[in-house]
Amino acid sequence: MTKHEFEVAMTCEGCSGAVTRILNKVEGVKFEIDLPKKLVWIESDKDVNFLKETLEKCGKEVKYNGTK
Amino acid sequence: LCSVSLGVQGMTCGSCVQSIEQRIGSLPGVIHIKVSLEQKNATIIFDHSQQSPESLSDAIEDMGFESSLSE
Ligand SMILES: [Cu+2]
Ligand SMILES: [Cu+2]
Structure with a gap:
């Protein structure tokens, strides 16, 4: 599986909680969230655009930083 | 037009309120939305x-918050 790094404009635990619940609904992903750094790492074989659109559901801006 | 009040769990601050108001408020058919953190x-x-x-309610859940249809 590929590990992708995304920057998500999270500002509080409400945001990181929302991202957690969104990603929990997606099958076949493992993820880690660093709220202070506003980073989300996702391990998945899914398409990057799909992952980005999934993250954008939380209503925050999302930037793809590449694979890690 | 109809009016509904939905329970929303998981918001912690004004920016949570804002993102829900923005995203749900921009859905087709939504005329007005007021979210209360308290x-x-x-x-x-x-x-x-x-x-x-x-x-x-599904749209709010889709954003990662928990929503319930209250009476
Ligand atoms: Cu937040
Ligand atoms: Cu918040």
């Missing part, structure tokens, strides 16, 4: 030909 709810006025209490 009362943990969202009051939405909508066009019932385009939205329903269930579709609005």
Whole structure:
């Protein structure tokens, strides 16, 4: 599986909680969230655009930083 | 037009409130939305030909918050 790094404009635990619940609904992903750094790492074989659109559901801006 | 009040769990601050108001407020058929952090709810006025209490609750859930249809 590929590990992708995304920057998500999270500002509080409400945001990181929302991202957690969104990603929990997606099958076949493992993820880690660093709220202070506003980073989300996702391990998945899914398409990057799909992952980005999934993250954008939380209503925050999302930037793809590449694979890690 | 219809009006519904939905329970919303998981918001912690004004920016949570704002993102929900922005995203749900921009859905087709949503006329007005007011989210309250203290009362943990969202009051939405909508066009019932385009939205329903269930579709609005699903949309909030889709954003990663927990939503319930209250009486
Ligand atoms: Cu937040
Ligand atoms: Cu917040």
